[in-house]
Amino acid sequence: MPTPRRTARFRCVIALAGGGRPEKVVEGVADGVIAEAPRGGQGFGYDPVFFYPPLGRTFAELTDEEKARVSHRGLALAAARRLLSG
Numbered sequence: 517m518p519t520p521r522r523t524a525r526f527r528c529v530i531a532l533a534g535g536g537r538p539e540k541v542v543e544g545v546a547d548g549v550i551a552e553a554p555r556g557g558q559g560f561g562y563d564p565v566f567f568y569p570p571l572g573r574t575f576a577e578l579t580d581e582e583k584a585r586v587s588h589r590g591l592a593l594a595a596a597r598r599l600l601s602g
Contacts, residue, residue, distance in 0.1 A: 522550040524566055526588035530596045540599050544591030548575075559583065 554564035556576025563575035584590040
């Protein structure tokens with residue numbers, strides 16, 4: 517199957533509400549490609565088939581630290597932290 521038909525995206529949205537402040541919503545997105553075959557032994561779910569081109573590996577091949585920096589959840593959490601600390 518041609519690569520354009522194998523694109524994939526993980527998305528995480530976090531809503532922050534309370535404390536008398538207006539509601540804020542942040543998002544993290546990781547774009548990738550569906551791998552031809554599963555690779556790697558880390559992670560869970562779709563991680564072995566989610567190939568992340570900037571690092572040249574699937575999410576299941578990344579260390580926990582690498583994945584936290586580039587995953588949809590890690591990016592959304594970092595954005596939420598910035599809002600909460602600001």
